Amino acid sequence: MATFDPSILQSILNKTKPESSENVNVVEVPPFQEWRFEVAAKDKLKLKLVDGTAEIFGTELSPNIEYAFQGSVKLCVFSFSGCKLQFWNCQPLSEYVSEESCVGQYLTLHLGLEKQRVVEGPRVLVIGGKDSGKTALCRTLASYAEKQDHQPMLVNLNPRDFQFVIPGNLSATAISDLFNLENVALGESVTTGPSFYHQKQPLAKTFGLEKFSDNIKLYRYLIQQLGKSVRKRLDNDIKVKKSGVIVDTPAFTIKEYDIIEEIVSSFNINVLLIVGSERLLVDLKKKMQNPAVTLLKLNKSSGCVDKDDKYERELQQRSIKEYFYGIDRLQLSPYSITVNLKDFIFVRPKETENVNLSFLSGDLADDDEAPRESVNYKQLAERVKNPGSDTLNNSILSLVDDSQIDTLRYLNSEDDDENLIKPFLDSSSLGFCYVQNCNDEKGKLTLLVPSPVQQLPTRTLLLTQFRYHE
């Protein structure tokens, strides 16, 4: 049964009206407690820190900024010192102060990790069930590290989620300045314009499918690729290396143990955090033989909300919109460009139905020990044979860098072999475009692109499963 939380009463009773005529509400958050709120899809909540200090997932609030949270948002404002907040413009769907906050534990964890930031910082992998607060934890840890002058590498391996990119990607981004709380994708990647915080430079590997389980082999392959680039970057960048890596993941269970192990080896993980699942911890302890990895369990925050599909989709659509158009206060201008279909090579990830068979076979050892060179690229991705309006309309395309690909050869043929697929999958995304229109008769494609170009920076495009509607 639900228990009564006196702090809810408190939050209500504490409200006093300021003198202003506007309908401003005041919340007082006692030390080590958090104010949780939820904004309806059509609403915009304005928030200001009036007294004390406060943070949202580790990102401190400035007393001089009126924050605006637009659309479906579920957040919590935590305070170590106790704080007073004002909010107005709309009534949240729900709001209450909770004394059950995990943030104290997160800070303890941060302090422990901080101790490792000497030459090579901690490489942290966060795993846990769906909606257990993994992303909130990763954000908090990255924020605290940034506050202490580090530049941690924040890695997202959840294709449904997005950090400085749009959904469908695995990404790695060094965090050298604060997150922008008003931005659904945590902040801006580099633009030509100004921004409130320093922009971030992500590396994006497009997976293109919504669920990692839609093609586990491709998923694992991209993890390896991303891991390779991150390791190289760390070797080049002593500051990021000292700061360490924080890896966010989709909801894994012990069935995905081999993926977990793949991540551990790809990113040289030494701290494995299990959020909210005792069971998963016990199972992992049995399997994980690697003595270099410390397994730790964290409580699931009682503030975690179930993200239903609709909510998730809304956020995904919003992140795509923000990619092209920016946020309210920092608008960007995308461009429309018409290109010839025949000038591009389209590749799409395979959605193999039998992709799980190798895992069901129970003979995991075989699979693991299979030499990496013998990857069957045909199982990972395929060339789109006759790209046309039926496959392309409204889709999101990822512009995969073609500098490693012999584009001329493949433009002049329908070939679909390893020499195309391998370099294609090894390359990162330069950005995304949205298919506004595909004219099959004329063989023309009208694309919405983020930058004013006369032609795209690449000839190889990855057709993702994601659709966008303006």
Next chain:
Amino acid sequence: MSSVQFGNDYYDSLQTLTFNSRPIIESHTQLAQENVEHAAEIVKAVEKRISKAIPTQKLFALYLLDSICKVVGSPYTRLFSINLYKTFTQTYSLVDDPTRVKMIKLFKTWKMANPVTGMPLFNDDQLDLIEKFLIRATANNKVEEPLSKEVLIKDIDDLKRMVGQRLNRGTDQKTKQRFELLDQLRNIISQPVQIPVQQLEVVRRQLAGIREDEYRRVQPPPFAQPIPAVPPGPASLPNIPPVPASLPKIPTPTPAAAPAPGPAVFSTPELQKLLGLNPARALTPQPSSQQPAPASSGLVMLSIELSQVLLNNHKPTADEISLIYSSKPNQCSNCPKRFANTPEGAIARQQHLDWHFRTNKKLKDTSKQLYNRAWYLNDAKWIEFKEDEIVGYTSDTMETNRVVVKEALSEEEVNKQIVAIPEESDNETVCGICREKLVGVFDDEMGEWIWRNAIEKKSRVYHYSCWVETKGNIRDRSPERK
């Protein structure tokens, strides 16, 4: 027969009034009517009966009192008025709750103006005293009732009605606030969660405090107003007396000392306790008994060794918290970024403020300039990328380059870049990059029509500023693509 004898007989006869018997009450009312000359003795007999009857039977004698007064009226009303307060309150204090409810209902009928005389049944002073008594009594009485959410919700609804009436008479901020808070309180309590009895009790006491305060606020009306009658019939357990629309001033002082009116009600110690909140503590950072946080965090961290035990049991100390807050006391006024109180911190802060200055300047100009998202880097470039290119302030960086380029493009400079309008062309053309118009002007010095801030490349015309801005991305225009 002497009056005393009649009175004694009448009293003896009342011993039969052991249940709510209409015939007995009617017959005794009739007796009173027919023997008005013995009124004083009859009144004494009824009062004695009310006083001596066992608690469960007192009500019926009260009903008789009521009946006599309503049917016969004077002189009984006057005579009963003398002791009415005492009679009523003593009875009230001895009977059980259901009886009290019935007494309250009865009292309500007394307050009603007589249709003929336009006056209440009894002397106003007595009625007022009783009303005052009931207000306090119901507030206290509720302690003995089983406390439930339903009771509280009723209580809140009732209070809302009272506050609402005040609101109707004129809006003041505090009243509105109290009304809304009651509303919110009601929402909370009506949620389907278990609320501990102690919490309910505190809420109840708070409500009682609000109720007293509300009663105090009711001003005497210029004229006595009739109060709407409460429909007769079995009571559905109202725990709370009806809210009087008016409550004339009473001569006797209220026994309870009046606390400060207004929101003070919401900050009583009980509530604080309920809320587990000490506002003084909540608003100010907890004072650290330890020394101020060291500028270098090294010392604090020595005590932290990452382990499950630590994670489960450690609560960050003030010093540890200060590492991410007060160890860098100088917060930027534009954003949440903090800087240490050290020479290095001061330099970093200055550079940071410079960056804000440049950025804010650009932000103000967003209407003039279109911005777009840059392409991501490919693996090779990303691997070589250094964050200093974004956040660095001194090195020759990508972003500062951009800034330089833009800032270098003063209006003067931009306008120096001109393209002569070809003879066959219109005066207006569209920039090949931003798709905005270029409008021709006549240049006196050159003696021809030109586009300012323009550049011609491969027989297309662009804004010079757009061209400079996008030129950085060589891949966009690499010759082999043409």
